Amino acid sequence: VRSIPTLLVFKNGNVVEQMVGAVTKGPLLAKLQNHI
Structure with a gap:
């Protein structure tokens, strides 16, 4: 494995959620629902 998938959710220029x-x-939709 060369890399690990990483998703960062930004709000007003700040990271509010990080998934590695x-x-x-x-689980992805559940975490994103908090920020929509």
């Missing part, structure tokens, strides 16, 4: 590694659809 493979994330399935359910």
Whole structure:
């Protein structure tokens, strides 16, 4: 493995959520719902 998937969610220029590694659809949507 050359890299680890990383997703950063920004709000007003600040990181408000960080997910590292493979994330399935359910947990991904649950975390993103907090910021929409």
